Amino acid sequence: MSAASPIEAELAVVGAGAAGLYAALCAAADGARVALISATTLAQTASYWAQGGLAAALAGDDSPQRHRADTERAGRGLVRGSAAEVLCAEAPARVRDLERLGVNFDVDRGGALSLGLEGGHSLRRVVHSGGSATGRRVVRQLSALAAQEPLIEVLEQARADTLLVADGRCVGLACEDGRAVRARAVVICAGGAAALWARTTNPPGSLGSGMLLAHHAGAQLADLEFLQFHPTAVIGVPGREGFLVTEAIRGEGAVLLDANGERFVEELAPRDEVSRAIDELLDRTGARSVSLDMRSVDPALFPNVVGALAEAGIDVTRELIPVAPAAHFMMGGITTDLHARSTVPGLYAVGESACTGLHGANRLASNSLSECFVFGARAARAAVAEPVGPSGAPATEVKLAVDVSAATRTALWQHAGLRRTRTGLEALLDDPYPLARLIAACALARGESRGAHVREDHPQTDARLDAMHTIVDPDGGVGFERWD
Ligand SMILES: Cc1cc2nc3c(=O)[nH]c(=O)nc-3n(C[C@H](O)[C@H](O)[C@H](O)COP(=O)(O)OP(=O)(O)OC[C@H]3O[C@@H](n4cnc5c(N)ncnc54)[C@H](O)[C@@H]3O)c2cc1C
Secondary structure (H helix, E strand, O other): OOOOOOOOOEEEEEOOHHHHHHHHHHHHHOOOOEEEEEOOOOHHOOOHHHHOOOOOOOOOHHHHHHHHHHHHOOOOOOOOOOHHHHHHHHHHHHHHHHHHOOOOOOOOOOOOEEEEHHHHHHOOOOOOOOOOOHHHHHHHHHHHHHHHHOOEEEEOOEEEEEEEEOEEEEEEEEEEEOEEEEOOOOEEEEEEOOHOOEOOOOOOOOOOOOHHHHOOOOEEEEEOOEEEEEEEEEOOOOOOOEEOOOHHHOOOOOOOOOOOOOOOOOOOHHHHHHHHHHHHHHHHHHOOOEEEEOOOOOOOHOOOHHHHHHHHOOOOOOOOOOEEEEEEEEEEEEEEEOOOOOOOOOHHHHHHHHEEOOOOOOOOOOOOHHHHHHHHHHHHHHHHOOOOOOOOOOOEOOOOHHHHHHHHHHHHHHOOOEOOOOOHHHHHHOOOOHHHHHHHHHHHOOOEEEEHHHHHHHHOOHHHHHOOOEEOOOOOOOEEEOOO
16 A cells, blocks of 8 residues: 555545546546546446447336336346336436536437337337447536546556455455545446457457455455357457447348348347357357348448448448457456445445446346446445544555466357356366456356356246345355345
């Protein structure tokens, strides 16, 4: 820890993606002083890369109940009903709040919000901004507001590597560069872990460092075996490897074709189903990719996808796009309640670092940005009401080393990819990266196939594991807990 005095704040927020920025702004609006710590630039957050949008029951013929039913259907018997209820009830108000904060969502000719259709949704429910530039537009606006807010101190290019715990309560953190923050509560918004897999749609920083920080501080983790594979990531195009082609494009009529130009899957089924159909076809035929045909889609609706592919030499108005599944979204994470509290007092988590149980075994498209805002607001409200921690020297936690080798990333893709076996997962138990070992332990414990987790040696879903979440204790022990 630094010899310099620590920064004093009410909240320390780790991560400046959608979850961190919004939680920080909500806390500051309540008059709290916030230290916002971010390891990477804005453009390196998953939030900035988000293309689709935010799911919210805003259409006249929609309702939070219908949104919840779609979320639960996609989540394959594992969605925590209470978390889905909160998300679906509060997402519309968060969209309105973002508008109040200056985010311009796309509107139709009549001035009403224009709503997109994505896989697993039973009707149009996804708001976007600038077509497929939603994440970029939203986080740019929120970061501009955070930079102007006198109550928010931004620590840029600062990586939290230590959580400070005193008398069992989290009281602050320290960064690699020696800076430290003392606070009533720490809110981990450090994103997901999908960049641990060799083929990924995620920015390189999505290595699960927030989950490991919480684990080191004694917090419970959950559902680490559930990693969503996005069906349509570009493959074999230099400079665009892993580039995601948003599902919203399939919502506007793009289709998936095999080598004979035939459709082989219902394009708007939930993601686990579409990814599995592609994977099985590739396995059967030995091909590397299938084709996404968006020639019938208006390119003006998705300017940044069309532009990015044009730069790589693909004219999507005339040519097919080679795609295959890639690691995309971590459904598991730090166990949190409906107010984003972890199992360690004073320690909160929001966004992809957290696991409320909302996504179950397979996230419904565009529920994750909504989750960042719904639970970001709830975290801010609860965290500013935390008591001041004990004074005196906190016990410093073991420093976190985030050093992931190419071998770990290859091993996760091979052994914890779209299809898993006991032998492969056991090989991962010796991986040098601690989160890889915990992922393998969870995947081994779940002896069934469900949603994104497919065990070739346990191909059926086990009804006895409905609503049963895999939990990881601070000592690494794995068990199951029922969450309703
Ligand atoms: C290509 C792509 C498209 C997507 N499209 C959509 C979509 O349309 N709709 C949707 O709902 N979801 C989408 N998702 C998922 C969604 O974007 C993410 O789940 C969500 O943005 C996660 O937000 P976050 O704030 O939790 O994390 P992030 O946005 O990833 O931010 C994490 C932050 O934590 C910081 N950080 C990490 N570790 C540390 C540390 N140790 N110390 C300090 N800082 C740290 C990082 O620097 C970063 O600032 C998409 C994801 C990708 C990759």
